[in-house]
Amino acid sequence: MARLLTPPRILIALAGAASLVAGGIAVSQIEQGDRGVAPIDSTSSYEIGGVTVDVSGKDADTARAGGWREAQRKGWRMLYARVHGVPFAAAPRLPDSTLDSIVAGIVVEDEQISARRYIGRLGVLFDRGRAGALLGVGGQVRRSAPMLTIPVMWSGGAPQSFELRTQWQQAWARFRTGGSPIDYVRPVGTGADPLLLNVAQSRRPGRAWWRMLLDQYGASDVLVPEVSIKRSFPGGPVVATFTARHGPDGTVIDRFVLRTETSASIPRLLDEGVRRIDVAYADALRTGGLYPDSMLVEEPAIEDALDTAAAETAASDAADTAGTSFSLEIDTPDAAALTATEQTIRSIPGVRSFSTSSLAIGGLSIGRVLFQGDAAALSIALGARGIRAEETGNNSFRLRRTTRDAAPAAAAPPAAEPGPTP
Known part of the structure; x- marks a missing residue:
């Protein structure tokens, strides 16, 4: 398990088997019992993992401090490149004093220390509020709708989700979602979770039951990341096949295979699988492949069974006079954007x-x-008002604002007429 250590001038908690709170960061670890893994709360920080360093010094402590300094520098450039979509070489550099003020912690994933050399693979946690101002995102990034996440693990030919605590569920609980554009809703796995969010439910296409579950967990859609573990022999090589699924129909977003030589490296293998699945979901969100199903957020119309003919006639007459109903998916980075879009639509x-x-x-x-x-x-009416409407089928549109209507300039007060000359 990764260790959370103290960087220069910043005091944070050591990651252990208990839950600690330090610097406003709540770190939840594995609960006791056979079920339930409390996810890590990472809403107040960005995380960059897999930062490799190789630093020499006059002694071991100096080399380690230099390695952490180098991890902060590289981690900041990696974070900037990921947020703005630019190459690592194009990311700006920051002085060490500024980095010390925005870095919230160092996570040691792996390290080797000798008398004068430090080699490690580290993770860097950045304070969301302070780093967001330097990133130019105000501490927030565009995120998806809330996604209920049900991790399914196949091992020994049998699938499991929340029925028992699995290494796959633990990997998703360790994953820090603060820097991801996907809004994961991660159940703990206790209480009614094993009954409601089992493997059978993850394969059920019916929307009615899904609507009830999504309302129960405060989500708008469902993600089912799967992993299938195959062991050559006890303690030997392990091959894991990862599948990223989306929606009640289990649409495959991505599938890939990872391998490790020993069973002891399975946690690290699963952590890498979680990271790559998150990247796949983020790419799907950017390309428009991760939109919630309209049937998951709206109840279908119910006809009156007592008089079907009269209901159809009334519906036809109402459609002629009232119009046609369309579903709209609206980009809402903030409340002001939603208000502006609503006013524009109502003015048509x-x-x-x-x-x-x-x-x-x-x-x-x-x-x-x-x-x-x-x-x-x-x-056409939306396009004339600066909103691009992309038809997604079944009377549905995806709206993107291309231009922002300029507010009319305030009328200047009339000039006062000169009075009579005394």
């Missing part, structure tokens, strides 16, 4: 009503508009 001629059914600040909000016209007319 032919819009009868508009409501927000799912609010996700920093992600995708789901809205419903009643428009007297067809899809092409609505798309």
Whole structure:
């Protein structure tokens, strides 16, 4: 297990088997018992892992301090490159005094110390508020809608999710989600979790039961990361096949294979699998492949079974007078953007009503508009007001604001007429 150590001028907790709180960072570790793994709270920090250093010094302590300094420098450039999507070489450098003020901790993943040399693979934790100001993101990044995460592990030919504590669940609990654009909802695995979020539920396509579960856990969609472990012999090589699934239908986002030579390295192997699956989900979010299913956030219309013919006639007449209902997926980085988009939509001629059914600040909000016209007319009307509408099928649109309507300039007060000359 990774150790959380103290960098220069910053005091943080050592990672052990207990939960500690230091510098506002709550670190939750594995609970006692056969079930349940409390996830690490990383909402107040960014994490960069896998920073390799090789530093020499006059003694072991000097070499270690130099290694941590080098990890801070490299970690900052890696964080900047990941947030802004630029190469590592293009990331700016910061002085050590500034890095000391924004680094919240050093996580030792692996280290080798000799009399005058320090070799290690480290992780660096950056304070979200202080580092966000230097990154130019205000401490926040664009995130997805809340995603209920059900890790499934196949071992020995049998699958498990939350029925028993697994190494795959522990790996997801160790993963720090603060720097990820995916808003993971990670259940602990205690109470009713083993009954509600089992392997059978992860393969059930029915939307009705999923809607109940998502409302129960405060999520808008579901992610099912899977791993299949195959051992050559006890203690020998291990081959793991990772699959990133999305939605009730289990759509495969990515699949890859990792290998380790000894069973003792399985935790590190699973940590790398979690990291790569997170990258796959983040890429899918950027390319538009991780949108919530509209049937998961809205109840289908129910017809009156007592008089089907009358209901169909009334619905047809209402459609002619009121218009057609369209589902809208709206980028809402903040509350002001959602308010501006709502005002723009309501100002379109032919819009009868508009409501927000799912609010996700920093992600995708789901809205419903009643428009007297067809899809092409609505798309043209939105484009004329600086909103690009991409049709996703089944009367659904993905909205992106291309231009921001400039606020009308305040009218200058009329000049006072000169009075009579005395």
